[in-house]
Amino acid sequence: MEDRIAMMHDDPAVDLTVDGSAVGGMLAAAFGVEMTAAPGQCAHCHTVSVVGAMRVYMRGPGVVLRCPACAEVVLRIVQTPRGTMIDARGAAYLVIERG
Amino acid sequence: MSIDWQLAMVTAVRDETPTVRSFTLGLPGWAGHRPGQHIDLRLTAADGYSVERSYSIASEPERAGEVDITVERIPGGEVSPFLHEVVVPGDRLEVRGPIGGYFVWEAGLGGPLLLIAGGSGVVPLMAMARHRARAGSRIPARLLFSSRGPDEIIYRDELDRLAAAGDGFAVAHTLTRQQPPGWTGYARRVDEQMLAEVIEPLGAGVRAYACGPTALVETVANALVRLGLPPDRIRTERFGPTGT
Known part of the structure; x- marks a missing residue:
């Protein structure tokens, strides 16, 4: 895991990452509630972090959220004309608060 | 929370630095925000092409019915040059928010x-x-x-x-x-x-x-x-x- 974090920090693309707040609007529209303070558990390293603290890559056709502890992918989000597709296989769970 | 797009009226524009400008957005239905939250702003062209950007709210929540955003002009950008060069008081802009519950301090x-x-x-x-x-x-x-x-x-x-x-x-x-x-x-x-x-x-x-x-x-x-x-x-x- 340490190696992976070192890799993330050495990656020239690290400068392109932003924090989870950047996709707060998209997530709020998809889930219907504010999500940046929502805790989620990384399925890989089991670290629990709020969505706002995850590392976001959003310069591609979709959005990728990575675990701030181990850098594995937690969520992938793609917006299509049909709707918002969320690949959450990297999340053990997400807590969505009652609105 | 309101996550629907709503129309904001630009009520004031002022320069902060040679490349940074603040805009006051009047939002009659604004439910209030928490310091640190942002809004999404959407521009839509006549042909339907649209682009969204997030801008942090600069103003304190004690000011009701309006928010300030402060925008740096990014040369070659799609949104900030429009805001800087085209938008004047009286214009309407599509926004949604407030967004975010993590990067917040009260x-x-x-x-x-x-x-x-x-x-x-x-x-x-x-x-x-x-x-x-x-x-x-x-x-x-x-x-x-x-x-x-x-x-x-x-x-x-x-x-x-x-x-x-x-x-x-x-x-x-x-x-x-x-x-x-x-x-x-x-x-x-x-x-x-x-x-x-x-x-x-x-x-x-x-x-x-x-x-x-x-x-x-x-x-x-x-x-x-x-x-x-x-x-x-x-x-x-x-x-x-x-x-x-």
Whole structure:
């Protein structure tokens, strides 16, 4: 895991990452509630972090959220004309608060 | 919460620096926000092409029915040049929000409060500082603000006034590229030594909020952990590389 974090920090693309707040609007529209303070558990390293603290890559056709502890992918989000597709296989769970 | 797009009326425009401009958006149905939150702004062309950007709210929640955003003009950008060159009071813009519940500070959360900003990263921190002042809070707070040169310090006069109020708010500036004659502030990029000096008078239990270009926020977050702050007391908002 340490190696992976070192890799993330050495990656020239690290400068392109932003924090989870950047996709707060998209997530709020998809889930219907504010999500940046929502805790989620990384399925890989089991670290629990709020969505706002995850590392976001959003310069591609979709959005990728990575675990701030181990850098594995937690969520992938793609917006299509049909709707918002969320690949959450990297999340053990997400807590969505009652609105 | 309201996540639907709504129409905001631009009611005021003012220059903060040669490349940074603030816009007051009138929002009659605004449910209020928390300091640190942002809005999404959407522009739609006649052919249906649309583009969205997130802008931090600069104003304090005590101001009802309107928010300020402060926007740096990014050459070659799709949204900021339009806002700078085309938008005038009376125009309408599509916005949704407020958005975010993580990078938020309210006086009720307590402190001491350490704010670290790079360039226009000062915007959400200004909402916190303005809220702190308007709420009459005396929670010790310090802002470390990195700008390139003296003409690029956003909110300079207002920050001077807030720091002169004598209610426990202090500002330390660093100018990384150009310093005026007689400059007594820092004159280098934010580093661990600088953070140690700024944080020292705040004592224990500090809550830190850092916002700016990713490289700066990365440096700050790592240095604060080394200085002994628990990671859950450090909140970050990286906005990507400088100048994009």
